[in-house]
Amino acid sequence: MAKTQALDTSSISRLDQTRISQYFGCNTFSERTMRERLQKDVHKAYRQALKRGEALSPEVAKSVALAMKEWALERGCTHFTHWFLPMTGATAEKHDAFITWDEPGQVVERFSGGQLIQGEPDASSFPSGGLRATFEARGYTAWDPASPAFIMEGPLGKTLCIPTAFVGYHGEALDHKVPLLRSMEALSRRSVEALRHFGVNAEAVVAQCGPEQEYFAVDLELAQQRPDLMFANRTLQGAKPPKGQELEDHYFGSIKERVLGFMQAVELECFKLGIPAKTRHNEVAPNQFEIAPIYEAANLASDHNQLLMELLKSVGERHGLAILLHEKPFAGVNGSGKHVNWSLATDEGQNLLEPGKTPEENLQFLYFLSATLKAIHTHGGLLRAAIASAGNDHRLGANEAPPAIMSAFLGAQLSHILEAIEKGDAADASIQRILDLGIGNLPRIEKDATDRNRTSPFAFTGNKFEFRAVGSSQPIALPLTVINAAVAEALEGLNARLEAEIEAGKEPKAAIMVVVRQAIIETKAIRFEGNGYSDAWKVEAERRGLPHAKDTVAALRIWKDPASKAVFSRSGILSEGELESRLHIRHEQYQKAIAIETQVLREMAETQILPSITADLGARAGSLGKLAAAGITVPETLKAALQDQATLAGEAQGLLSAMKAALATAEAIEDNHARTEAFGNQVNQAKHALREALDRLEEACDADRWPLPKYWQLLSPLL
Numbered sequence: 001m002a003k004t005q006a007l008d009t010s011s012i013s014r015l016d017q018t019r020i021s022q023y024f025g026c027n028t029f030s031e032r033t034m035r036e037r038l039q040k041d042v043h044k045a046y047r048q049a050l051k052r053g054e055a056l057s058p059e060v061a062k063s064v065a066l067a068m069k070e071w072a073l074e075r076g077c078t079h080f081t082h083w084f085l086p087m088t089g090a091t092a093e094k095h096d097a098f099i100t101w102d103e104p105g106q107v108v109e110r111f112s113g114g115q116l117i118q119g120e121p122d123a124s125s126f127p128s129g130g131l132r133a134t135f136e137a138r139g140y141t142a143w144d145p146a147s148p149a150f151i152m153e154g155p156l157g158k159t160l161c162i163p164t165a166f167v168g169y170h171g172e173a174l175d176h177k178v179p180l181l182r183s184m185e186a187l188s189r190r191s192v193e194a195l196r197h198f199g200v201n202a203e204a205v206v207a208q209c210g211p212e213q214e215y216f217a218v219d220l221e222l223a224q225q226r227p228d229l230m231f232a233n234r235t236l237q238g239a240k241p242p243k244g245q246e247l248e249d250h251y252f253g254s255i256k257e258r259v260l261g262f263m264q265a266v267e268l269e270c271f272k273l274g275i276p277a278k279t280r281h282n283e284v285a286p287n288q289f290e291i292a293p294i295y296e297a298a299n300l301a302s303d304h305n306q307l308l309m310e311l312l313k314s315v316g317e318r319h320g321l322a323i324l325l326h327e328k329p330f331a332g333v334n335g336s337g338k339h340v341n342w343s344l345a346t347d348e349g350q351n352l353l354e355p356g357k358t359p360e361e362n363l364q365f366l367y368f369l370s371a372t373l374k375a376i377h378t379h380g381g382l383l384r385a386a387i388a389s390a391g392n393d394h395r396l397g398a399n400e401a402p403p404a405i406m407s408a409f410l411g412a413q414l415s416h417i418l419e420a421i422e423k424g425d426a427a428d429a430s431i432q433r434i435l436d437l438g439i440g441n442l443p444r445i446e447k448d449a450t451d452r453n454r455t456s457p458f459a460f461t462g463n464k465f466e467f468r469a470v471g472s473s474q475p476i477a478l479p480l481t482v483i484n485a486a487v488a489e490a491l492e493g494l495n496a497r498l499e500a501e502i503e504a505g506k507e508p509k510a511a512i513m514v515v516v517r518q519a520i521i522e523t524k525a526i527r528f529e530g531n532g533y534s535d536a537w538k539v540e541a542e543r544r545g546l547p548h549a550k551d552t553v554a555a556l557r558i559w560k561d562p563a564s565k566a567v568f569s570r571s572g573i574l575s576e577g578e579l580e581s582r583l584h585i586r587h588e589q590y591q592k593a594i595a596i597e598t599q600v601l602r603e604m605a606e607t608q609i610l611p612s613i614t615a616d617l618g619a620r621a622g623s624l625g626k627l628a629a630a631g632i633t634v635p636e637t638l639k640a641a642l643q644d645q646a647t648l649a650g651e652a653q654g655l656l657s658a659m660k661a662a663l664a665t666a667e668a669i670e671d672n673h674a675r676t677e678a679f680g681n682q683v684n685q686a687k688h689a690l691r692e693a694l695d696r697l698e699e700a701c702d703a704d705r706w707p708l709p710k711y712w713q714l715l716s717p718l719l
């Protein structure tokens with residue numbers, strides 16, 4: 001069987017040595033590779049099973065496994081692993097060598113279809129939220145054939161990684177992938193049902209995603225001197241630097257050579273792994289950056305985003321950089337989000353959220369737009385709950401990120417069309433779409449159908465929705481699952497209404513307009529075109545009856561709502577037990593995140609900061625004493641400054657004791673919800689109060705005695 005010549009990527013040191021297309025996906029068992037290596041009938045059976053959502057037959061699995069093993073061995077792989085996404089938020093893997101006994105004292109490389117399809121990791125140590133007892137150790141990983149296997153290169157060898165789902169002994173979902181795949185299937189079913197009314201006989205509809213990943217990069221040597229960055233991924237203390245982002249000179253600025261080299265190294269690894277990294281640029285805050293990919297199927301985008309976060313960290317270390325994915329690593333400058341761009345496409349590639357030239361006449365677009373608005377209106381609170389975390393609480397609602405109130409922005413043209421439909425008028429989409437800049441040699445610019453509203457958490461941006469509220473460190477599988485589940489439920493309702501209208505004798509187009517108009521009227525409350533940061537919007541949103549979960553403590557209560565449970569259970573996405581387990585884990589992760597931060601801040605204050613302040617006080621007092629002994633009059637202002645510093649140090653010591661007491665009280669609470677509230681309120685408040693005092697002490701302390709790298713050092717431009 002003919003095989004293409006593999007590119008030796010080990011010799012690639014610069015991205016401009018060869019075209020990206022020549023080596024893109026070279027470390028993945030891609031569709032092209034499978035087509036080349038599998039018999040035609042095997043490849044056809046594989047594709048059909050994938051398209052229909054069916055399991056592979058043992059014969060097909062065996063053939064795929066053999067081809068995959070040969071491909072991996074040719075590229076130097078010695079081990080394989082089932083790669084999965086447990087509910088820790090990180091990835092997991094257990095490596096096995098491609099060997100088994102052939103004859104006494106001799107091994108042979110072997111990889112069976114059974115090893116490809118199913119693995120058995122120890123499930124007892126992964127979070128299950130009470131779904132299983134600790135002693136119930138057996139779990140299973142099941143190959144996800146829709147996500148290509150890939151090769152990870154190590155220091156002395158390579159490993160074949162097989163993307164898998166992770167379930168317990170009784171089939172309960174123990175990961176983020178299983179609910180995502182279930183939600184995609186539910187959404188596909190409802191979308192296919194809807195498309196039949198428009199004469200489209202699609203076999204499947206695929207949720208699409210393109211997540212933009214923001215991150216900070218700081219010097220690794222400096223970061224390693226700060227326990228908070230090492231253990232909490234954010235600074236828990238730090239006085240404001242002389243210059244932050246006030247001049248707005250970092251956004252889209254020239255990329256420094258050191259950072260550009262790191263970015264190019266990340267992109268090289270991405271391209272080899274088939275991750276379609278498209279865009280790189282400086283973000284708003286100093287030392288903040290972004291990388292964004294081209295659209296993919298949602299499950300593949302989820303896998304790739306997890307891989308990307310790992311690559312950012314590992315490649316960053318090789319370049320002497322610490323990559324911070326926390327939502328708020330530094331106080332006083334913008335935090336980081338992950339804008340999850342979401343849309344729907346048929347198996348033939350038709351984007352169902354593409355308005356076309358005349359969106360008022362595109363009934364299919366208006367139907368799916370209405371379903372999405374219906375989903376946001378019904379489950380806006382659940383969308384907020386899906387992105388709630390201790391880290392994201394620092395962003396949401398501040399003037400740097402979407403507010404915690406879920407609303408949708410559509411832009412002037414679409415808003416005009418929907419308002420006309422609501423009134424029963426003929427919509428006119430002929431809003432001016434050309435910008436004439438009035439300069440002879442500059443082109444006339446075609447305007448997009450919508451503007452960009454950076455204050456909207458869920459904005460329509462031309463042919464997709466952008467969910468801007470997702471946290472930068474968060475796996476995107478959960479918010480994608482919620483979006484898919486909510487839109488599937490909305491489509492189910494609209495489809496039922498449409499069929500009822502047609503059965504009542506209405507002509508199909510007229511029936512569609514009736515259903516669309518009804519949905520437009522019902523969802524009007526969540527459409528908002530203004531400034532989502534303003535206090536006026538908070539008042540207006542409350543008047544409209546929109547949910548406003550200000551923090552994670554409030555957001556987690558939403559998972560208990562009957563409507564929230566129903567959107568998952570009715571479509572078989574999550575059972576009540578699986579949903580309850582995830583709620584339990586979210587509480588636990590929130591509590592542990594704050595507890596870790598509190599313990600780190602305690603240790604920094606007790607063993608580094610306050611001893612340094614005490615030494616500084618002693619040195620300054622000694623200096624003033626020497627001046628007085630020499631007959632030099634010590635100004636009262638110097639004495640007062642020293643006294644103020646000593647008084648503040650005493651206050652900090654008291655606040656440290658109060659923080660420790662608040663932590664001990666919270667940890668002693670048995671009720672899970674009450675414990676979360678104690679961490680979110682009393683512990684967080686005590687931690688914040690101590691930080692304020694420590695920040696003021698930093699500003700007064702001798703710079704040579706201050707024990708930690710300061711903000712101005714951490715946020716200095718990376719040369």
